[in-house]
Amino acid sequence: MTEPILETRGLTKSFGALVAGDDISIDLRKGEIHAIIGPNGAGKSTLIQMICGGLKPDAGQVRLMGRDVTGDSTASRARAGLGRTFQISALAMENSVLQNAMLGAMGALDHPWRFWRPVLARSDLRDRAEACLDRAGLLELRSRRVADLSHGERRQLELAVALTLQPRAFVMDEPMAGLGAGGSARMTEVLDALRAEAPILLVEHDMDAVFALADRISVLVYGRVIATGSVGEIRANAAVREAYLGEDA
Amino acid sequence: MISERMLNLTVIGGLLAVALAALVLDQPFTITLATRVAILSLAAVGLNIALGLGGLVSFGHAAFFGIGGYAMGILAYHAQTYTPLDLGLFTVAGTKSMPVIWLVAMVLSALAALLIGLLALRTSGVYFIMITLAFAQMFYYFTLSWSAYGGEDGLSIYIRNGFPGLNTLVPIQFFGICFVILCAALYLFHRLEHAPFGLALGSARQAPMRVETVGLSPMRLRLVAFVLSGAITGLAGALFADLNRFVSPTMFSWHMSGELIVLIILGGVARLIGPVIGAVLFVVLEHYLGGMTEFWKIWLGVILLLIVLFARGGVAGLLSPRKVGHD
Incomplete structure (x- = not known):
């Protein structure tokens, strides 16, 4: 078997008496969508933050393409190829759609220590940004201010900015959250095609989307992975049904 | 409602026109007021890089203003007393040359901004405000108590420093120097704002998490902005000392830091021309209201209150609301 693109080994984190992450070992392989599901408070956000660099685990490792990145900053993990999208959009609200995407392109292709030429005149950054906006279906809105975008359009922009990084692995925190049925279906299509480029670790509450997309699902409850398997296996798993899907086993 | 470009040209052109009109009408004091506007504007343009673009509410920019002032004062003092300046390892002669003084003022304030920034930028919000204030108060x-340079009495410089080819004692010539430097700083601000650095810095203000997840460090962006900001305010300090031919600890006082923030809020935070509009208002009120009543700052306070309550974009925002987006 080939080396996983992204891997956690025994990640553990507690906040006082609350164990938010308990020996979490999951991996993300080339070409797949690996969904993480779990009830509220299961530790999904904690896991994402440990993977992306916002939180330092008490124990365990995060490995990106075989390299231990546990001690690295968020920025250096991003440069190493981790592309993250946020549950609550983290975008520069006063800036335009294009400027937000170009920030991503700048992070991927260049450095910010350029003080003179206008950034919008940088055709290399602009081309990358516009291509990604196009894929996310936002090219028409490129000069719109982000504050004026709808919730769904912001989700699309989250995705577009992550695309500009051309990451080796995506970590997506509830990309479907707040999208209507139509938006959710479109996002599902985009993610479906995206896995061929880079695998996706998908934290998502929308079960229809998860079951439609995931190659594998891991179920997180009280900070522990109680099961990992294919969609069929997880649906059939008695412990999962009891703990999470809310059905009597 | 006028375009931003029109507003910028009107304000800058207006300042120049006032000085030239005063020259024709032989009103040297008005030229001095215009020079004061130009220098305070320059100091606030510096602060606007940190505060406006970077969102760093520095309540300690008087530190850089004062360092610029004392750089001028100390170098000129040694030149006028013909005493060497002992730097410990070696001694240097003082100087009355403006370009040299400006360079020293900018390098020293940039260094101070680097050190203050390294410590203060680890915090944010009210802690950042307090730490920057504390550093300025230390200075x-x-x-x-620095008796070698006059202590609380300050330091008088008898003859204004020189600039090659100009007679700086002629008010309009000194105004010209300050005006050209102000225009250069405004142009720099404009370039910075639209350059890749400005985009990254503005994004770090609005969405620091985003900046990190595209692989950039908000802390480094802010530090560079703070250093640039400090250097420009330091240059303004050197000019301010030369305008008054006097430096004293008041250049370091927290009132000075507060005034610079007030100028920017009056004129329009993060707006190119905001600091200049703020400085014009401030100097006009200070001069005319100050002539009528000792308590003129009460009226300044009322105006500030009205702007904060009803016109967040400052005067620039009222006259020329910011259009967003681009072509």
Whole structure:
């Protein structure tokens, strides 16, 4: 078997008496969508933050393409190829759609220590940004201010900015959250095609989307992975049904 | 409602026109007021890089203003007394040359901004405000007891420093120097704002998490902005000392830091021309209201209150609301 693109080994984190992450070992392989599901408070956000660099685990490792990145900053993990999208959009609200995407392109292709030429005149950054906006279906809105975008359009922009990084692995925190049925279906299509480029670790509450997309699902409850398997296996798993899907086993 | 470009040209052109009109009408004091506007504007343009573009509410920019002032004062003092300046390892002669003084003022304030920034930028919000204030106050109390350079009495420089080819004692010529430097700083601000650095810095203000997840460090962006900001305010300090031919610890006082923030809020935070509009208002009120009543700052306070309550974009925002987006 080939080396996983992204891997956690025994990640553990507690906040006082609350164990938010308990020996979490999951991996993300080339070409797949690996969904993480779990009830509220299961530790999904904690896991994402440990993977992306916002939180330092008490124990365990995060490995990106075989390299231990546990001690690295968020920025250096991003440069190493981790592309993250946020549950609550983290975008520069006063800036335009294009400027937000170009920030991503700048992070991927260049450095910010350029003080003179206008950034919008940088055709290399602009081309990358516009291509990604196009894929996310936002090219028409490129000069719109982000504050004026709808919730769904912001989700699309989250995705577009992550695309500009051309990451080796995506970590997506509830990309479907707040999208209507139509938006959710479109996002599902985009993610479906995206896995061929880079695998996706998908934290998502929308079960229809998860079951439609995931190659594998891991179920997180009280900070522990109680099961990992294919969609069929997880649906059939008695412990999962009891703990999470809310059905009597 | 006028375009931003029109507003910028009107304000800058207006300042120049006032000085030239005063020259024709033989009103040297008005030229001095215009020079004061130009220098305070320059100091606030510096602060606007940190505060406006970077969102760093520095309540300690008087530190850089004062360092610029004392750089001028100390170098000129040694030149006028023909005493060498002992730097410990070696001694240097003082100087009355403006370009040299400006360079020293900018390098020293940039260094101070680097050190203050390295510590202060680890915090944010009210802690950042307090730490920057504390640093400026340290300089204030240090110079207050620095008897070698006048302590609390300050330091008088009898003849204004020189600039090659100009007679700086002629008010309009000194105004010209300050005006050209102000225009250069405004142009720099404009370039910075639209350059890749400005985009990254503005994004770090609005969405620091985003900046990190595209692989950039908000802390480094802010530090560079703070250093640039400090250097420009330091240059303004050197010019301010030369305008008054006097430096004293008041240049370091927290009132000075507060005034610079007030100028920017009056004129329009993060707006190119905001600091200049703020400085014009401030100097006009200070001069005319100050002539009528000792308590003119009450009226300044009322105006500030009205702007904060009803016109967040400052005067620039009222006259020319910011259009967003681009072509």
